[in-house]
Amino acid sequence: MKLGIISVAHMHAYSYANAIGKLAGVQLVGVADEDEARGKEAAEKWGVPFYHDYRELLAADVDAVIITSENAKHHEHTVAAAKAGKHILCEKPLATTLAAAQEMIEICREQGVILQTAFPVRFHPAVVRAKQLVEQGKVGRIMAIRGTNRGQNPGGWFVDPAKSGGGAVIDHTVHVVDLMRWFMGVEVREVYAEVDSKFSPTPIDDCGILTMEFENGVFATLDCSWSRNKTFPVWGDVTMEIIGTEGTISLDAFSQKLDVYSNDKGLKWVNWGDDMDSQLVSDFVASVREKKAPSVTGEDGMRAVEVALAAYQSAESKQPVVIR
Amino acid sequence: MHHVLVIGAGTMGTVHAKSYAAMKNVELVGIVDLRGERGRELAAETNTQWFASYDEAMEKLERVDIIDVCLPTYLHKTYVQKAADAGKHVICEKPLARSKEEAQSIVDYCHEKNVKLFVGHVLRFFPEYEKSRQLVNDGTIGNVGVARTFRGGIFPTAWNDWYADYKNSGGLVLDMIIHDFDFLRWCFGDVERVYAKSLLGRGFARIDYALVTLRFKSGMIAHVEGSWAHEGFSMKMELAGSEGIIQYDSAKEKPLIAVNRAKQAGMGGVAVPESPLRENPYFRELKHFIDCIENDLQPRVTVEDAVKAVEIARAALESIETGKPVTLV
The missing domain is CATH 3.30.360.10 (Dihydrodipicolinate Reductase; domain 2)
Structure with missing residues (x-):
């Protein structure tokens, strides 16, 4: 199978390329990027042809593409790839507007190509195990969930709303909202959020606390702040505290780590857990090969974006926003 | 020497009584609790006397300077007011009251009676x-x-x-x-x-x-x-x-x-x-x-x-x- 990468704007392009390299029978055949320096550097590193125009990559002999462009360009790239008959693994957030997400999903359906949203956290073994425990009824009925997905401010285009669609809220709401939806199989009904700009030199939303009500009567909060500073031992976190009638589950996805104290960097965490990005790519490749529905759909990506957009709306109006 | 009476021998009353018992400038003069067994036990532990009621304690004790209210929240107002009526300074567990209005009325009452009020926000x-x-x-x-x-x-x-x-x-x-x-x-x-x-x-x-x-x-x-x-x-x-x-x-x-x-x-x-x-x-x-x-x-x-x-x-x-x-x- 031949895979291409459209844009290396998002740093995950590197770990996805790395994952492709480890898979048998799968080949990375090219990378496209409108930023020549950025794209060429990646192409050289991976030893693949560079295309200045993604349309040239789509015209080449490629079965599927990974789209790791700036959030606002996911729509254009997905639509073009779908029309060229390529299967798509698209970086999260799926889109910056609901209309764009909807259109991406529809075109992929019409063209008969797979659209998978890149939610790698679903493939983390501790997350998979937590879902299993929930399904086995270990905590009884879920009553509430407390989540965090904090990180460092990634800077660059992430802090340019025209390219990113927003800051921490759109960047860091989607992963854990996706997990909550996935664990319970229900949608978010209502969102309230306090959002602000507190850590960055640029005026972009970099902290937020979302409160959600789900259709099944479960309430949850999520801290999506870019509140990790330079010297914090790790770039970010994914945590969930699940409160059930029979017990609780505490999930800390980055807790398989060594504490490393170097004279250079002080304390840093070095992860020894499984690589989720590899699992994500391998799952996508399997779906393409077996021509089956993707395990994480475009719809999943859209539902998570919907919550982030509702959070912005709530922060603006200082009132809860009803989604459904 | 400050003579302190602790009302309530629950979790917090126990912690407070033991603290007073260890203070050099405080004399723990009594523990009030309607549960005789619990009250006697704590009184013995802190080397003081047990009283079945606030009124009994105030009647029998020669001298009380400070009353420490470690009762369930809904009883705070009644007992802080009793203490203030008696002209005693009050230390009261948190939360001071169940509503802002009730809390404010307790504060005002102590102010009127010219007694000091302290609330145990221990954090x-x-x-x-x-x-x-x-x-x-x-x-x-x-x-x-x-x-x-x-x-x-x-x-x-x-x-x-x-x-x-x-x-x-x-x-x-x-x-x-x-x-x-x-x-x-x-x-x-x-x-x-x-x-x-x-x-x-x-x-x-x-x-x-x-x-x-x-x-x-x-x-x-x-x-x-x-x-x-x-x-x-x-x-x-x-x-x-x-x-x-x-x-x-x-x-x-x-x-x-x-x-x-x-x-x-x-x-x-x-x-x-x-x-x-x-x-x-x-x-x-x-x-x-x-x-x-x-x-x-x-x-x-x-x-x-x-x-x-x-x-x-x-x-x-x-x-x-x-x-x-x-x-x-």
């Missing part, structure tokens, strides 16, 4: 919290953008199961995480807006869990988590600032752990962790209040602070009930 005397505030004030982590706290354990069991009666206790939000509301206000000033969710009214008995978002006038955002749905008490705090982060987790900071070797194969030994200090936070708090009485000083926790803490908790409860954010005036 301000926990050295880890005190030190965190100091670091923030010193600018160690820059401007704090997001604060997160956790406080929780199992559903509390007490006399008459009064915690389970929401009207009398205010539940988890008024009784437990009011500690964090007060601490955050101490560090970051007044709260502007409150939004909260909890299990209240969702049909679950003897279990509670609350997630509260506070927006401070300074713009800071705080997330306060409270639980009566966990096993084993713990408290956590994180202050994330523009220049750094402070984290604390009581479950991780245990300088001492004693473990009994399992006597039977397959049975785990029980680990008992401790974090000993020369003076525990309750002792430090009460010593400070006594010092304020002795030297006519402004306490670290003022009566206004106590009223404001109740106001925030009440706003959270209102938000839980209405599903709307509540703006404080």
Whole structure:
């Protein structure tokens, strides 16, 4: 199978390329990027042809593409790839507007190509195990969930709303909202959020606390702040505290780590857990090969974006926003 | 020598009585509790006398200077007023009252009767919290953008199961995480807006869990988590600032752990962790209040602070009930 990468704007392009390299029978055949320096550097590193125009990559002999462009360009790239008959693994957030997400999903359906949203956290073994425990009824009925997905401010285009669609809220709401939806199989009904700009030199939303009500009567909060500073031992976190009638589950996805104290960097965490990005790519490749529905759909990506957009709306109006 | 009468021999009354018993400038003159067995036991332990009622104690005791009210919240008003009527200074457990109005009326009453009133927001005397505030004030982590706290354990069991009666206790939000509301206000000033969710009214008995978002006038955002749905008490705090982060987790900071070797194969030994200090936070708090009485000083926790803490908790409860954010005036 031949895979291409459209844009290396998002740093995950590197770990996805790395994952492709480890898979048998799968080949990375090219990378496209409108930023020549950025794209060429990646192409050289991976030893693949560079295309200045993604349309040239789509015209080449490629079965599927990974789209790791700036959030606002996911729509254009997905639509073009779908029309060229390529299967798509698209970086999260799926889109910056609901209309764009909807259109991406529809075109992929019409063209008969797979659209998978890149939610790698679903493939983390501790997350998979937590879902299993929930399904086995270990905590009884879920009553509430407390989540965090904090990180460092990634800077660059992430802090340019025209390219990113927003800051921490759109960047860091989607992963854990996706997990909550996935664990319970229900949608978010209502969102309230306090959002602000507190850590960055640029005026972009970099902290937020979302409160959600789900259709099944479960309430949850999520801290999506870019509140990790330079010297914090790790770039970010994914945590969930699940409160059930029979017990609780505490999930800390980055807790398989060594504490490393170097004279250079002080304390840093070095992860020894499984690589989720590899699992994500391998799952996508399997779906393409077996021509089956993707395990994480475009719809999943859209539902998570919907919550982030509702959070912005709530922060603006200082009132809860009803989604459904 | 300050003559102190402790009313209530529950969890907090026990901690307070033991603290007074260890103070050189205090004479613990009695323990009041309607449960004779519990009252006698604590009185024996702290080398004082037990009284079955407040009136009996006041009648029989030659001298009382300070009355420490460690009763269920709904009884605070009655007993603080009785103490004030008798012209005694009062130390009262938190929360001061079930509503802002009730709290204010207690404050006004003590003011009229010209007695001092102190409220036991003891978190301000926990050295880890005190030190965190100091670091923030010193600018160690820059401007704090997001604060997160956790406080929780199992559903509390007490006399008459009064915690389970929401009207009398205010539940988890008024009784437990009011500690964090007060601490955050101490560090970051007044709260502007409150939004909260909890299990209240969702049909679950003897279990509670609350997630509260506070927006401070300074713009800071705080997330306060409270639980009566966990096993084993713990408290956590994180202050994330523009220049750094402070984290604390009581479950991780245990300088001492004693473990009994399992006597039977397959049975785990029980680990008992401790974090000993020369003076525990309750002792430090009460010593400070006594010092304020002795030297006519402004306490670290003022009566206004106590009223404001109740106001925030009440706003959270209102938000839980209405599903709307509540703006404080």
